[in-house]
Amino acid sequence: MKTLALIFLLSGFFFITVAALGVIRFPDFYTRLHAAGKGDTLGIALFVIGLAIHNGFNLVSFKLLLIVLFIFLANPIGGHVLSRAAFKSGLKPWTRKGE
Amino acid sequence: MVSDQLLLVFLVALVFIVFLMLYRVLKGPTVFDRLNGLGVIGTDAILILILIGFLEKRVDMYIDIAISYGILGFISLVVIAKYFDGKGDVDQ
Numbered sequence: 001m002k003t004l005a006l007i008f009l010l011s012g013f014f015f016i017t018v019a020a021l022g023v024i025r026f027p028d029f030y031t032r033l034h035a036a037g038k039g040d041t042l043g044i045a046l047f048v049i050g051l052a053i054h055n056g057f058n059l060v061s062f063k064l065l066l067i068v069l070f071i072f073l074a075n076p077i078g079g080h081v082l083s084r085a086a087f088k089s090g091l092k093p094w095t096r097k098g099e
Numbered sequence: 100m101v102s103d104q105l106l107l108v109f110l111v112a113l114v115f116i117v118f119l120m121l122y123r124v125l126k127g128p129t130v131f132d133r134l135n136g137l138g139v140i141g142t143d144a145i146l147i148l149i150l151i152g153f154l155e156k157r158v159d160m161y162i163d164i165a166i167s168y169g170i171l172g173f174i175s176l177v178v179i180a181k182y183f184d185g186k187g188d189v190d191q
Contacts, residue, residue, distance in 0.1 A: 020116045036139050054101045063162045074173040081180040086131040088185040
């Protein structure tokens with residue numbers, strides 16, 4: 001069980017780090033939003049599930065799973081609202097030069 | 100196998116990631132980039148609060164703070180995005 005918690009924590013932290021790297025490095029707003037919307041959601045969900053396994057079976061881990069459910073609903077909705085606002089403001093998606 | 104030292108390492112690394120996101124918030128070309136960076140900071144702050152709770156052995160108190168912080172961050176992100184709907188400056 002402890003090994004399972006460690007695996008969940010490490011994989012979640014990997015996805016959070018990759019999402020942060022994507023938000024820093026990607027070339028335009030929509031690609032950065034895709035890094036934040038998908039990588040961060042998966043990473044935080046895995047990390048919090050790992051913490052719930054580490055904590056054991058009580059009310060705190062139920063609340064942790066509630067946080068997982070909320071993140072799975074709220075993070076993609078926030079990304080959608082943000083990209084819709086940007087697209088209606090006239091922000092053009094990035095294309096490779098010369099295509 | 101998951102010790103307090105490992106959770107402390109995760110906490111410090113998450114604070115470092117928050118500072119990386121602060122670069123995107125300060126530099127981002129459009130206002131939506133800044134909002135995106137603030138959203139990532141908000142979701143990472145939930146994890147930071149839970150980890151502080153585990154290190155302080157008071158996780159039953161910190162978890163409620165984390166839940167309310169996440170809900171408030173999501174609502175403020177949606178409201179600010181609706182405010183900039185169609186009228187944010189996008190000249191890069």
